[in-house]
Amino acid sequence: MAGRLKAPTGRYGGKSAAERQAERRRRFLDAALQLFGDTPGYRSTTVAALSEAAGLSTRQFYEGFSTLEDVLTALHLEVNDWAEAAVVTAVAGAERLPLAERAAVIFRAYAANVTSDPRRIRITFVEIIGVSPRLEEQRLARRARWIDLICAEAQRAAERGEAAPRDYRLAATAFIGSVNGLLHDWSAGWVDATLDDVVDELVRQLLGILRPVGWSPSEEGDPPG
Template sequence: MAGRLKQPTGRYGGRTAEERQAERRRRFLEAGLQLFGAGPGYRSTTVAALSEAAGLSTRQFYEEFHTLEDVLAALHLQVNDWAEQAAVAALAEAGDLPLAERAAAVFRAYAANVTSDPRRIRIAFVEIIGVSPRLEEQRLERRSRWVDFIRAEAARAAARGEAAPRDYRLAATAFIGSVNGLLHDWRAGWVDATLDEIVEELVRQLLAILRPPGWPPDA
């Protein structure tokens, strides 16, 4: 199919075309979250099945998306956006606390958000893997964004004298992999721990990275 179908214009039922389009898109994404995250999965879902779950037609699907991959891409970005917003808000509230307390607040907010709905974990950590070069690039770009988030906060901690000053790119990349793997395994039931215990372990790991043995030098 060369492109999306032409969108209707004007008001209908008291709503503008833009409002109706936004509602259709929301319903398709919610259906995708359910089918990809709790149902047969992305690879076993068809456009017809997704449209039926959304209560819309396949014609309406192609008015909003080119392919099912577009739906998965949008969901992956949405799940990451929700988690990022939670982490940033927590950091803003905890900005004046000591390093350990700031880290705990941020990870608690992130973990609570991403694990609040098991469908989000499946979208972010399972369904997105190996779909296409395009989605792999998107996944790595969002992962790089989390790495930059950790590096920026590490740099601020170092500037405050709370952490060792160094380039944290490699350490942050390894740490983000640990965060993702631990949360996935915990939500899948492979790790016997509470969410608070998970957060405490992540904070311990981060502090060990930021404050290695022998730091500060005069200790």
């Protein structure tokens, strides 16, 4: 009968079927991070090669996934989730800092996370491009979440008198392109700078957007003590 193979049920080796399936899924994703994010890349990886790298069978692959694109889809979401979690934590910890320091803390957290493993950058900025309409929609949806985060922080800064009050969506969309492009180029060795230099440049760009020429922060612009 056509269709995805059914996974076995019941306990084995002290683990439930769901636990065993979750472990296998983790092994496939870890193997995909290596093969998709390094050599040979997503387009040159086969189900057999991924299964071998995971130490599992192709039958076990089809118990959890239908296609390699499903694996790339899950991996792309996971890599973005890791970065988002790092940024959310940084935002909470930098709540009481002045705007420039707050932005630096947030961008250092993001940059440190996405550049901690070059394979993550390749998954996010290279392998995901042009695969399918489905993945392009997912890529744009995840980028929209980053844009929403920047807009929310800009709005909070404006409410505190730290930034000019305006609609920041267009500027945030342009800025996130700069962030992605600069971090990708730095990771690829095309930018002769330290990661701190890259973050400092991104912070300067963001402050230039939030505080245009001719606008000054209000005296009440400091975060609440």
